[in-house]
Amino acid sequence: MRSSRLVGVGVGPGDPDLVTIKAARVLADADVVLVPATESRAARDGQDARPGRAEEVVSAVAPGARIVRIPFSMADAAGVTPRRREAWDASAQAASDAFRAGAGLVAFATIGDPSVYSTFSYLAAAVRAVHPDVEVAVVPGITAMQALAAASGTPLVEGDEILALVPLKTGVSRLAEVAAVADTVAVYKPGRHCSALKEYAETVGTDAVVGVNVGTPEQRIVPLSEVESLPYFATVLFPADRGPTGGRL
Numbered sequence: 001m002r003s004s005r006l007v008g009v010g011v012g013p014g015d016p017d018l019v020t021i022k023a024a025r026v027l028a029d030a031d032v033v034l035v036p037a038t039e040s041r042a043a044r045d046g047q048d049a050r051p052g053r054a055e056e057v058v059s060a061v062a063p064g065a066r067i068v069r070i071p072f073s074m075a076d077a078a079g080v081t082p083r084r085r086e087a088w089d090a091s092a093q094a095a096s097d098a099f100r101a102g103a104g105l106v107a108f109a110t111i112g113d114p115s116v117y118s119t120f121s122y123l124a125a126a127v128r129a130v131h132p133d134v135e136v137a138v139v140p141g142i143t144a145m146q147a148l149a150a151a152s153g154t155p156l157v158e159g160d161e162i163l164a165l166v167p168l169k170t171g172v173s174r175l176a177e178v179a180a181v182a183d184t185v186a187v188y189k190p191g192r193h194c195s196a197l198k199e200y201a202e203t204v205g206t207d208a209v210v211g212v213n214v215g216t217p218e219q220r221i222v223p224l225s226e227v228e229s230l231p232y233f234a235t236v237l238f239p240a241d242r243g244p245t246g247g248r249l
């Protein structure tokens with residue numbers, strides 16, 4: 001019997017040139033490529049969802065791929081909302097349908113890396129519950145944090161420095177706790193907490209580097225002190241406090 005594989009594929013921050021050769025090969029070989037698609041008002045009204053960033057990258061590196069869009073809520077509220085649960089169920093259903101229809105390889109393309117704040121682990125668990133024989137694998141991708149470090153010339157960590165990654169879903173209090181023990185702090189999902197983040201930076205007397213749409217033609221790299229608002233695709237890097245050696249590239 002043909003074996004079935006579900007592969008979470010990291011497609012990097014948005015630049016097709018930052019997709020690994022292995023990722024491009026899996027996407028091209030897959031019978032079906034599931035992609036999160038931005039949920040728009042149109043989608044909620046029953047029309048097709050808009051292509052999301054992962055889909056744009058997949059189309060660029062694997063032009064013939066059979067893409068299936070999965071609705072995905074950008075309203076990144078904390079916790080498991082009913083809408084989010086629906087999106088996970090839709091992904092699992094699409095993967096299940098593909099395996100039932102005889103697919104040997106189903107890929108799930110995710111921005112950045114599938115092991116970093118991606119829904120791939122939920123999808124894999126849901127699919128395994130229905131198809132226990134499906135083999136699950138991950139192809140790593142370049143994270144937004146790494147892409148921002150490169151684009152801004154900010155080394156993430158040197159020597160024995162500690163790196164932390166903080167998702168800013170519910171406010172800046174955990175950021176302060178983490179920053180007390182880490183040297184460099186990267187912040188994901190800062191969108192709804194821009195003013196609190198700026199206040200925090202002022203209080204601790206440091207500026208941070210913001211990367212918006214890193215790795216895309218709309219990329220912007222700016223100091224936190226100069227931004228008024230932050231979109232969903234923004235990452236903030238508080239670099240380690242370094243001496244005259246190291247520091248900036």
Ligand SMILES: C[S@@+](CC[C@H](N)C(=O)[O-])C[C@H]1O[C@@H](n2cnc3c(N)ncnc32)[C@H](O)[C@@H]1O
Pocket residue numbers: 013014110111112113114116117118142143144145187188189190211212213214215216232233234235
């Ligand atoms: C659900 S997490 C996904 C992280 C992704 N799996 C990774 O490995 O980077 C979404 C967050 O990643 C960050 N992000 C993803 N792509 C980005 C980009 N191109 N530019 C800036 N930030 C990005 C933002 O902080 C965004 O809110």
